[in-house]
Amino acid sequence: xxxEVRIARRTxxxxxxxxxxxxxxxxxxxxxxxxxxxxxxxxxGVIRDLQQIGVRSVDTLDDxxxxxxxxxxxHGVRPEVFDRASARGLEVIDGTCTWVIQEQxxxxxxxxxxxxxxxxxxxxxxxxxGLLGFAPDAIVVDExxxxxxxxxxxRMALITQSTQPPWKFEKLAAFMVGRAHxxxxxxxxxxxxxxxxxxxxxxxxxxxxxxxxxxxxSANTKELTRLCEIAGTPAIQIENxxxxxxxxxxxxxxxxxxxxGTSTPIEDLRDVAERIYLSGGTDDVRSRAGALATAALxxxxxxxxxxxxxxxxxxxxxxxx
Ligand code: SF4
Numbered sequence: 001x002x003x004e005v006r007i008a009r010r011t012x013x014x015x016x017x018x019x020x021x022x023x024x025x026x027x028x029x030x031x032x033x034x035x036x037x038x039x040x041x042x043x044x045g046v047i048r049d050l051q052q053i054g055v056r057s058v059d060t061l062d063d064x065x066x067x068x069x070x071x072x073x074x075h076g077v078r079p080e081v082f083d084r085a086s087a088r089g090l091e092v093i094d095g096t097c098t099w100v101i102q103e104q105x106x107x108x109x110x111x112x113x114x115x116x117x118x119x120x121x122x123x124x125x126x127x128x129x130g131l132l133g134f135a136p137d138a139i140v141v142d143e144x145x146x147x148x149x150x151x152x153x154x155r156m157a158l159i160t161q162s163t164q165p166p167w168k169f170e171k172l173a174a175f176m177v178g179r180a181h182x183x184x185x186x187x188x189x190x191x192x193x194x195x196x197x198x199x200x201x202x203x204x205x206x207x208x209x210x211x212x213x214x215x216x217x218s219a220n221t222k223e224l225t226r227l228c229e230i231a232g233t234p235a236i237q238i239e240n241x242x243x244x245x246x247x248x249x250x251x252x253x254x255x256x257x258x259x260x261g262t263s264t265p266i267e268d269l270r271d272v273a274e275r276i277y278l279s280g281g282t283d284d285v286r287s288r289a290g291a292l293a294t295a296a297l298x299x300x301x302x303x304x305x306x307x308x309x310x311x312x313x314x315x316x317x318x319x320x321x
Contacts, residue, residue, distance in 0.1 A: 002250050002280035005273040005293065007300040008203035008259035012266030014192040016074035016097025017041055021050070023095045024071045028053045032091070033068040037061065037081070038126060040073045040095070041263040042215045045240070064090055075126040076100040078133025099162055100127060103188045107135045107159060115184060116153040120172050121161030122219055128161050147175055156180035162190035163220045163262070165197070192262060193220065200224045200259040204231040207257035209249070212237045213272055214261030221261040233257070240268055241275040250280025258296075270297040 013021070020040050027034040034055045039047055047057065055071075061084055064070050069091040072081070076096035085092045096104075110117050117138040121128040128140060138159075141147055158176055160169045166189050173185050204210050210228040212235055214221030221237060228235035238244060250256065256276050260269050274293035277285050285292065 001282050002253060002256055002276055002285065004255045005276050005296045006203060006207060006255065006257050007266075007269050007273060007296050008257060009199045009300055010195050011199070011258075011260045011264070011269055011300065013041075013264075014074075014097075014190070014196075014262035016099060016190075016192075017263055019097070020071060020074040020095030021046065023093050024050060024055045025053065027069045027071065027093055028055050033065065034071065034093075035064050035068060036071045036073055036095075037077065038073055038075075040071065042218070043263055043265065043268070045268065046265060061085055061088055061090065064088070066090070069093055071095050073126075074100065076104060076130040077126075078130055080133065096130075097162075099188075099190050099192075100130070103159065103162065104131060104134045106186050106188065107131055107138070110157045110159065110184070110186075111135050111137075113157075115155050115157035116151070116180075117157050117159065118150055118172075118176065119159055119161070120164050120169055125161060125219075127163075131161070141172070144171075147172065150176065150179055152179050154180065155182045155184075157184040157186065159186045160188050162188060163193050164189055165223050166194055196220075196259075196262060197224065197227055201227050201231055203257040203259060204228040204233040204235070207233060207255045208253035209233065210235040210257045210259065211244070211272060211276065212259055212261075213240065213264050213268055215239065215263060218261050218263065221264075224259055224261065228257075228259075238272070241271040244272065244275045244279055247279040250276065253280065256280070266297065266300075270294060273297065 024034055024036055035058045039057045058064055066089045070085055071093045072095050074095055074097040082092055117135050119138040119140050121140055122142055123140050158173055169189055176183055210233050212225045216239055225235045225237045258269050258272050270293050273296045274289050277289035277292050
């Protein structure tokens, strides 16, 4: 039976995601018709909260009315998106993560310096699509079987999507040493990604089972699950507390660890902890599940600074004092 749930240190939104969400909320609170270009984060609770204050997610700029505000999410976009938005008379609120902006600048410099660029990333990921706007000829590679398509060139540069696992980047860098006479390596793996992986590994070492919370298709979340398994701890990956519908997984475990991807609000991890206590605890534990889950959240390293983002504020009605 479950006696204890431990939430990994430094979970919750990364600063890039939190900033983009806050910018959307601030815009709506200022009474502006606010949109996000694509879902600001793939989390249904967050999307629902934003919808409640009037923030709409749109797939293209064509869905935004003249004069309205559009928030660029943390992944960033191709530079021409800003031009098209201005041409349509939209107010652009740039929520591109500062780390991604730095990546974009570095890519641009590599292009100007004439390097053949290899970009480690998931080809259809929005961050990669945005980066390609700065280096259209970059060769995008992901899994190891792709790497054979990397040509041999005199001057090559390697850069990466921010959320790629560090081990993969290092392995590709070693592979590319044999592909170029001059190889420039820019390690743009985001420090938040690295810390998240370290803390997940640390948590996994001391528990009987890990629960990893994040988008089903998120490579980053899958990587956290893989790391738990490398640590020798069984792990289950879920999107939210509702996915924990099989209490039998907790039958033989005493301590359960919980971690989450960078798009998972910390409040979701508390809900997952409560669900674990309710599913796997004794009658006594079940009766205190809510309080125990809150205590698990409080026990994680720096809870105050990691909460979702700005509180939801309802915009004042137009013309109100
Ligand atoms: S994972 Fe890192 S690079 Fe990506 S949005 Fe978050 S802070 Fe920015």
